[in-house]
Amino acid sequence: MLSTWLSLHGVFTLFSLLVYVLMSHTLHQRRHPSAAIGWVMLLGLLPYLGLPLYLLFGTRKLTRQRAVRALPTAPHRNTLAALAAALGQPPPVGYEALAVHADGAAARTALWAAIDRATHSLDVSTFILGRDGLGDAVVARLIARARAGVRVRVLLDGMGRYLGGHVDLGALGAGGVQVRLFVPPLHSPLRGRTNLRNHRKLVIADDQFLWCGGRNLAAEYFVGDQNKPAWHDLSFNLSGTLAQQASALFAHDWAFAGDEPHPAAFETRQSELSSGAQLIASGPDQRDDTVYALLISACYRAEQRIQIATPYFVPDDALLIALALAARRGVLVELLLPAHSNHHLADWARHRALRTLVEAGARVRLVPHMLHAKLIIVDADWALAGSANLDSRSLFLNYELMVAFHAPDAVTAFADWYQHESINAQTYVSHPPGLWRDLGEGLVLWLAFQL
Template identity: 55%
Template sequence: MVNSVLDHAFSLHGLLALLGLGVYVTGSRTLHQRRHPSAAVAWVLALVLMPYVALPLYLLFGNRKMVRRRERAELAAAKGSSGAARTGPLEPLAAALGLPPPACYARLQIHEDGAAAAEALHAGIARAQREVLLSTFLYGRDAFGEALAEALAERVAAGVRVRLLIDGVGAWLGGHPDLRRLEARGIEVRLFVPPLRSGLRGRTNLRNHRKKVIVDGHWLWSGGRNLAAEYFTGDAHRAAWLDLSFDLEGEAAGQARALFERDWAFAQGQEPPPPMPRDAEAPGPMQRGGVVQPCPKLQLIPSGPDQADDTLFALLVSSFFNARERIVAVTPYFVPDETLLLALTLAARRGVRVSLVLPERSNHRLADLARHRALRELAAAGAEVRLLPRMVHAKAVVVDEALAFAGSANLDERSLFLNFELMFAWAEPDDVRRFAAWIERQAVGAHPYHPRHPTLMREVAEGLLLWLAFQL
């Protein structure tokens, strides 16, 4: 009798293990999911040893892609002007990744600080005539959030449609914004994959980290700031963080609008809308004396589960391997995968100036601990690491005089492989220099990182954390 029960248990265990491995292999191959080696090993071991626990967890959290490769062209919904050719240092890789074509932009403003960012945001919203679209990871239940809600309510009263998309986890982390009060003011609010309430529409660990505000389809405000007090000027309870945002006009805003519509539809469990035609009011090539002048262009880089490839990761790695003079980056969390770290260390070893600006202590202590192994490798290769004695939340990378990246993504595995992120890349030399100068101004007062040989316990702790780096 006992042997029969044991045989049955082992048979059930083996059946579940085979089923779990089959689901893992099929999902990984069908969705072409790149995995960190430690994550792959962890899933395989768990599915073999504890299939009854691991299989439900894998079905809930294991898949990180939601599109197939044949769908990669859909994000080119808002195209640039019909006569614009794809040009720039990111081509042809951006085209191969299915990213939208480079888009015209005008009047780029890089906000020097939180006060300038808030002023630009409120001024842009005040000009709205038709619609205001806002996407944020979290919305603060604070004085900043209240003032923004008042500004949005004023536009609603003027007949402007206002939609606000908040990440489901971010809504909780941001102090539970009063969604009913926002909706009572006429603001349409949706939560993006709220935990335990999203069904099969998304995985709880795949978060929407994109930050953007689009007004009338032709003005864009974006960057790394969430819509809460600490990301701007702070308040009585929280000091202001160092962050980066910008605003601009042009076709790039139309592309960001198309991306918002896809995210909005996904949050409601609907099919993405058809490609949106280029906004008639978006400025294209300028005309002077009847002659069409070329306009500056940027590359919009959506990254995440809705992209068939790891778009930002691919563009960063390619840019780092091609760097000749400098790679300067600012990020709150630095937990790169092995490939990105290799690209940076090899650049430093061949004489490229590699410089990172980080917070001495961030708001995520586990990420701070996990970063030290990578920082020691970079320091040994000759890279420069500068630590600021305040919280840094800005995200930007400058490569040579050729490229500047800025937006919502951190240089960590969660941003590069799990989150829905939005970055932008500029190739105009003047704008690249402006982003580089902004980073250098903010780095004043930083002190150098001095690596220390870790104790055995610390090294073990770092290694364990790196196994969880996707989730940090």
């Protein structure tokens, strides 16, 4: 009896490991080495628990990926634009009237303008829709546009909906707004993994006007309220062809959330623009880790500066080495972080990487408030802004949206925002960790890459 059980146990263990190997190979599941070791140990030691968990949470890339655009792109003088195109992203296109929002009040004004200007369609994608003054005002405005005859669609992350205070989706539906949840907690495994969240944030009016960035639609991301102090964040708006590309991306996500066939890929004519802007989508629906690949390449091509604003900084070894080597060869590498973010484990996990960068000659600056902005500036011809943090969840798991700007005037606008945000920043002082702190940081880092 025991020998039979051991034989069955061995067969199931081998089967579990085989599933891991096959799915990792066929679905291109790139993982941090510690995450791979963790899964193998769990499947080998506790296969009855490990296999269900792996099937639920273990995959990063979907078999149903976004269609690669049929039209080839023309060569670009900008190597980062060319790399993005090679990774399946649309080519740089023109845009008009870029406005980088100076603060939460300006962002709110631009958001109201985006919603109120819609005459035939209004699409909203967000991770969190708050049950607070800002969120309630968004809901009221969306209902008003729907009752005015505008087709209004709201795509809300299935887990993020619970982080904003349980927004009243029934009121939206009753007001004529179409609402879909992106991968709710309880769903068929065929509809995507629960740990793969939609972090993309955008508002599109009439397929022509785009409001985008890192802000969720809740009070603290704008001007705050009596219960939540305002965070410092980054958003922007523009109009033109780039907004049409964003509309096509929203249509893709909307169809996925409704288990509908993919819409036809948005076709952009061949372009030799080197000073336009480029939509950069990253996540399980992309074959590659797009934002991560661009960041690595940007570090090695930078000549003057790499300036980064992010709330959470937990890079993997390759990105950390790329930043450190850039600093060692004389590039100004500067990070702008909150002194204390809203995720204490992320604050704990970042110190090992920060010490490495400081030793390499990089500058790390800390602001006294919560900074939620996501911005990377490289030299004078590349700025990347949007929803992606510099941690493993954003770079390897979440659905994210960034916009790459190549025009010098656009890069200058984002650089001006960065400099203004840096006014009250203090220099990070690196201290050698004690034994227990070093062990604690290592444990937190190991846990951070198990996702």
